[in-house]
Amino acid sequence: MLPQEIIRAKRDGQVLSAQAIEAFVRGITDGSVSEGQIAAFGMAVYFNGMHRDEAVALTRAMQNSGDVLQWRDLDGPVVDKHSTGGVGDNVSLMLAPLVASCGAYVPMISGRGLGHTGGTLDKMDAIPGYQSYPDKALFDKVVRACGCAIIGPTGDLAPADKRFYAVRDVTATVESIPLITASILSKKLASGIGGLVLDVKTGSGAFMASFEGAQALAQSLVQVANGAGLPTSALISDMNEPLANCAGNALEVRNAVDFLTNAHHQPRLAEVVLNLAAHMLVTAGLAQTVADGLAKAEAALKSGYAAEKFGHMVQGLGGPQDFIEKASCYLPQAGLQVPVYAGGSGYLHAIDTRIIGMSVVTLGGGRLRPQDRIDPAVGISDIMPLGTEVKAGDVLAVVHAQTQDKAEMARQMVQQAMQLDDRAPPSHPVIYEMVTA
Template sequence: MLAQEIIRAKRDGQQLSSADITGFVRGIADGSVSEGQIAAFGMAVYFNGMSGDEAVALTTAMQHSGDVLEWRNLDGPVVDKHSTGGVGDNVSLMLAPVVAACGAFVPMISGRGLGHTGGTLDKMDAITGYQSYPDNALFDKVVRECGCAIIGPTGDLAPADKRFYAVRDVTATVESIPLITASILSKKLASGIGGLVLDVKTGSGAFMASYTDAQALARSLVQVANGAGLPTSALITDMNEVLADCAGNAVEVQNAVDFLTGRQRNPRLLQVVLNLAAHMLVRAKLADHLIEGLAKAEAVLNSGHAAEKFGSMVAGLGGASDFVENAAIYLPQAPIQLPVIAARDGYISTTDTRKIGMAVVALGGGRMRPQDAIDPAVGVTQILALGSDVKAGDVLAMVHAQDNSKADSALQMLKAAIQITDQRPQLNPVIYETITA
């Protein structure tokens, strides 16, 4: 295999064979393909795209570039979920235990936040003692005993994707739909799951802000995943406002505990969690149809069984055994709380959700580069929903900060992000569309 000939063929718009793609990916993994050649290949794909067969070949080649997990002798199906990222999106924290409580196994390998979006792994790291990178033996033990485990990439999953993504990140080729598709799915396929449901976000807080782009990505993901032998469906969901009523790491964990125990359940968040759970249960063949899946998910949530699963997962991975009962004791809290006050009467008509996410970053709760450290305690809570009727002086949100300077900066960003007008807005659907194979 000559890497430059493969690059030339893709540059000229030719279709690559599965063997060519496999060989190129092998070269990415073993270092025989240079960073310059990776960059050139990525740019050629960015401009010329890939056919469905090429995308499947790239995905499966990256899947097999490292470890591929196997889940033997489990007494239930293995399924997972992936979100394209949002603000105040703590769905995974509730979804994994809900689906586990229904009889499936959910080995959820998650990532960290980057830019304005939060990362599931950063949220879990806010829990005192929680081991987000357990060894394979502990990961296996917790999944088998608790039904779910939310951790970071274990072992050597899809190492070709790791190197490819690092090059894409600095060569302006991240936004290519075939490359995004292969990056997401290669890791999911390598995790050994038997079914997948995707939560593809659209709106001001999503990476795919336009509906057309989100729809194209969702269709690509579903087509390629099913082509690679992984039964998959996708929901396109709204990210024109935060999903929970908060954004940050520890604050979103507390919100998840409140959700699981029934102390507080945001209606939009509840709709997303239950619908994703229903699709996962259908994929796992634990429900014959979505209505049955919804009923099962709601039952384990309301009975407290899902909260028990979350608590046992946290304890199994090093957290406190009474975490669910006493989450506030084990979660860090910022010393300064500053309210964002409404300047006038009216209705909350729009929120720039990306700006809200960037306010969390400005507080220290997110990162712009993978190596940036984050402060798990900071964030924004009590964010009012779109359409809320407010009076001058009402609290629109609450900033949690370590110092006054950062609190003031975030407050100004939030004021600019939340618009109040005289007319009540038409609210967006929570779930726009479901895409299946």
């Protein structure tokens, strides 16, 4: 089939056959489809959408455009989690070892930060020596030995998606639910997992700020994943404030170690981590009910076994063998710590979480351009929770910076993001709903 005829059909609102979609994806992979044709196809999908079967076919075709990992000889189920991204979202760092400590295998292929949202790989790179892009042999070895490994995608997994996304990124077609769905799921299917749980964020710091948008994305992801043969469910969770009480790569790793070692648990963060773990255990067949999964996850966390798994994973991928015990000694620290003081009294009524994320980017903890280098030490810590009663002069947050100029810019941004009022804000649930097939 000629690429232009496939584009014409989708432009005119027709439902494409699986064969047509497979042919177009083959062209993306082997280069016979031009960037202009990819852009035209993306725009046609953006305006006309896709039926579920079309999205399943696109997902499957991109999954099979490169290597597909196999874990068939492991002695336990293989599951994973994906988050649509947020601020202070370090959940993966705790979740992978926690679920592994309950008997599952978690080969977690993660990404880098995008815009105001932090990336799991950028957090792991804050650990000295950690190899976020190991070869396949080391990845396989660590998953088998530790039960989990958090790494970046190899060039061989879903290469069609990589090329397609690069074109979408510069042609204003990123915000298409069928294309987002296929992009996320093609890589997860290619990683060889047998079950998936999604964390779809909504709120001021989320990619899908409206609940309706998050709900539509969650439903699309769950329907298409199950249609492609991957048992999947999704939680829709709140991102109207940072999930951890910090944002920034080394700061979030330190927070994760504190969580795993039971040194400090923040209620909102714990609720998301434990609920995702419970649903992953149900999906894996290691728990009969969500309540059973919660009990198992809480026991593994309390026992210290999850922290032990994390330490073994870090060591297996080149990090320090005593990282859990001496995380503060290994993680980089910024030269300046500047408090952000409340200018008046009242309640912390709202947080523009996107601005908090962008303040980290301003400090050098995120990227303005793909080639930018990240400073893992910078960020925002001690972020006051929503609803806290505040007096003038109270510390709303602490900026970690390398220069006074950047510290001041970030301080002003954080102060702008944190809005006081004489009324307490309405409470938001941490988890809004569960979406199943």
